[in-house]
Amino acid sequence: MPMCLVPYPENCTGCRFCEIICSLSHERVVSLEKARLRVVRKDIATDIPFVCAQCQNEENKCCAEVCPEDAIFFDGKALVVDEVRCTGCGLCERACAYGVIRVSGVARKCDLCGGDPLCVKFCPFGAIKYEEIKKENFRKILAMMEVSF
Amino acid sequence: MKEHCWHLLDIDLSDLSFTRTEIADDLKANYLGGEGLAVKLFTDAADPKIDPFSPRNPVVIAPGLLTGLPIPTASKTAFVSKSPLTGTIAESIMGGGIGIQMKMTGAYVIRITGKAKEPVILLIDNGSVIFESGSKYWGLSTREAEMAIKHDHGDYVVATIGPAGETLVRYACIDCEGRQAGRAGIGAVLGSKNLKAIGVRGNGDLPVYDAERLISLALKWQEIMEKSNAFIEDTKYGSGEFLEWVNSERGVFPTKNWKESVFDERKEIDPYYWAPKYSLKNKACFACTKACGKLFVIREGRYAGTLLDGIEYETLYALGGQCGNPDIEALAKANELCDLFGIDTISTGVVIGFVMELVERGLLSVKDIGIDCRFGNSEAVPKMVELIGKREGLGALFGEGVARIAKTIGGDSEDYALHVKGMEPPAYDVRGLKGMGLGFMTSSRGACHLRSGFYALDLTGKFWRFEGVDRLSTKDKGIMVKAMEDFMMIYDCLGICKFSRGFFKIEGFIDLISVAIGKSYTEEELLLIGERINNVKQIFNLRAGIGRESYRLPKRITCEPISSGASKGAVLTEKEAEEMLSEYFIARGWDLKGIPTKEKLAQLGLNHLINWNKTEIDRRSLES
Numbered sequence: 001m002p003m004c005l006v007p008y009p010e011n012c013t014g015c016r017f018c019e020i021i022c023s024l025s026h027e028r029v030v031s032l033e034k035a036r037l038r039v040v041r042k043d044i045a046t047d048i049p050f051v052c053a054q055c056q057n058e059e060n061k062c063c064a065e066v067c068p069e070d071a072i073f074f075d076g077k078a079l080v081v082d083e084v085r086c087t088g089c090g091l092c093e094r095a096c097a098y099g100v101i102r103v104s105g106v107a108r109k110c111d112l113c114g115g116d117p118l119c120v121k122f123c124p125f126g127a128i129k130y131e132e133i134k135k136e137n138f139r140k141i142l143a144m145m146e147v148s149f
Numbered sequence: 150m151k152e153h154c155w156h157l158l159d160i161d162l163s164d165l166s167f168t169r170t171e172i173a174d175d176l177k178a179n180y181l182g183g184e185g186l187a188v189k190l191f192t193d194a195a196d197p198k199i200d201p202f203s204p205r206n207p208v209v210i211a212p213g214l215l216t217g218l219p220i221p222t223a224s225k226t227a228f229v230s231k232s233p234l235t236g237t238i239a240e241s242i243m244g245g246g247i248g249i250q251m252k253m254t255g256a257y258v259i260r261i262t263g264k265a266k267e268p269v270i271l272l273i274d275n276g277s278v279i280f281e282s283g284s285k286y287w288g289l290s291t292r293e294a295e296m297a298i299k300h301d302h303g304d305y306v307v308a309t310i311g312p313a314g315e316t317l318v319r320y321a322c323i324d325c326e327g328r329q330a331g332r333a334g335i336g337a338v339l340g341s342k343n344l345k346a347i348g349v350r351g352n353g354d355l356p357v358y359d360a361e362r363l364i365s366l367a368l369k370w371q372e373i374m375e376k377s378n379a380f381i382e383d384t385k386y387g388s389g390e391f392l393e394w395v396n397s398e399r400g401v402f403p404t405k406n407w408k409e410s411v412f413d414e415r416k417e418i419d420p421y422y423w424a425p426k427y428s429l430k431n432k433a434c435f436a437c438t439k440a441c442g443k444l445f446v447i448r449e450g451r452y453a454g455t456l457l458d459g460i461e462y463e464t465l466y467a468l469g470g471q472c473g474n475p476d477i478e479a480l481a482k483a484n485e486l487c488d489l490f491g492i493d494t495i496s497t498g499v500v501i502g503f504v505m506e507l508v509e510r511g512l513l514s515v516k517d518i519g520i521d522c523r524f525g526n527s528e529a530v531p532k533m534v535e536l537i538g539k540r541e542g543l544g545a546l547f548g549e550g551v552a553r554i555a556k557t558i559g560g561d562s563e564d565y566a567l568h569v570k571g572m573e574p575p576a577y578d579v580r581g582l583k584g585m586g587l588g589f590m591t592s593s594r595g596a597c598h599l600r601s602g603f604y605a606l607d608l609t610g611k612f613w614r615f616e617g618v619d620r621l622s623t624k625d626k627g628i629m630v631k632a633m634e635d636f637m638m639i640y641d642c643l644g645i646c647k648f649s650r651g652f653f654k655i656e657g658f659i660d661l662i663s664v665a666i667g668k669s670y671t672e673e674e675l676l677l678i679g680e681r682i683n684n685v686k687q688i689f690n691l692r693a694g695i696g697r698e699s700y701r702l703p704k705r706i707t708c709e710p711i712s713s714g715a716s717k718g719a720v721l722t723e724k725e726a727e728e729m730l731s732e733y734f735i736a737r738g739w740d741l742k743g744i745p746t747k748e749k750l751a752q753l754g755l756n757h758l759i760n761w762n763k764t765e766i767d768r769r770s771l772e773s
Binding site for chain 1: 218246249296326327352354429431435438444446456
């Protein structure tokens, strides 16, 4: 069953540990800019985790569909970037409905850590969960984004 | 992989200029980061005799060595300056996200001097340093200012003062994302410089020496933390979870201006009561998965709409027990107002309790104050906070702190004034915790629980190297306080929160430093760094004229025994206090006036301080 990350902003404490551990494991540096997800503080009461929803088999195909080089592909577990083919054109960044792909030189995209996402593992409060890709999850994420933008 | 290059960004507000210099390797090695590095860079630039509100008084901001790395509770950033409350060197340490952003801009430490002609805000956007007019934010609350600056200038992490810092309330704090650098009035120092806020945005990388091992250590510590009581209880109830225990089992929860040490009406202010009812969710400092903060919301009633990140144990005491206030909603409202005006909740609460006693004794009248400021009148507490925050009427005097209020009111008011070196005490009645009492005396910034952290040892009888400690005995407390102060300094240098001390000890730090920056330290080397920093601070204070005579406990502690509860009859006499202090000075390698010996300074590599000018010290204090 295909899986994706699902945010639960009502559980988010705003610590941003997920961004720190993500950038460290993928880029070997701590960087909020290079993390493949982000937490946005709306105000004192609300912190919202923006995560990659792995859209490949539902309403949107966003990043993969728009890539002129076919550099974003499904590796059996997640939609990932082929860094050799990626030219860094930035179309996927603009197409990503969740605002979590960032391009500087090359596109950086959540690869679900090969099936054991560190952001989920390090969040003691369940603000990000690793769940089956389901229509309800998409609806929930999109509804949440409408509220927050 | 090489170590991250650190910079010092020197800001001069007088002409809105700045310079950037690399921080030398030996400074990093000898002072680590965070508080230690800030103390060094502050004392290098500050004249100890300076008026804290002089433009030449620097404020140094430094994130901890490990701040922002994936280590549970590594979230802290230190602010160091000369305190307008105490006249000592003082540090305020916060969990807001400004420190990690500073690291990512490449300016690891910021040092601010001068005074802007008009209100300004300082924005650091990666390599750019931008000064913008702060006039439109002047007068705004901390929360309004943070939001307005983000709205106008972009997604900066903003540390800001509130109206109280602008009007120089001597215990004004700095707020960042609902967290505060609370104590000692550094917010007022920023206010005196016309600096409303600092916004930082960094997109840079923070390299680490061994990413692979750091991730596996992070996992290990995360697992250890999640099994610890520190995590399980604090994430449910916050830092106030042990209030009932301190109250009933130890009888050292100071109440009604320390007239009592048990708060009988405490039911509602105990988090076991309020957390399930008012807490919406957990809130964390930046880079901390412990999340001991609570999002506290009042939905209906006279305080409807109150929303804050709290309520901490110290605040439950200061705005609760200390004022005889058992109403959790009035307490939360007062806490929120403190945060919005930008004043320290501990000092504010102690001031209000003190004023309540002055009213009770007829030294002040309700009519003069304009608020029915009496013990147990809960509604008076948020009203008093507002009076102080706005510096209206007698609020102008109350914003000066307990010591100055006593001096102004005169009579026997000093007898009921709770302060050490001018700073109001936190929530531990040291008549029943004698080592902590010595910690109040020796702390460089006055009555403070965090410099020695000794309450952990006195309350439980065992911590770190020590066990079988009797809280009511003075035996060996001088030696132990010295060791604890040096140890606690390491937390502040690394940027690790002391709320982790239940599971995090020095052995853990050694591994983490080595994977983070590739340097290995032994336990003794780390403690020597702590000792070095404490000596640098001591010499600054001596040069500022603060000698042994300033190491005084309030009369209530030395003369009035605890009246009831588990510590009934306990008192910490002046004789006991002086004996512990002498033992402490000897343990430190200082003479009995508190002056570090040449041998000690040489041992700590502080040769440049050996010939500091002793005539600068007030003769009277030396001879006492």
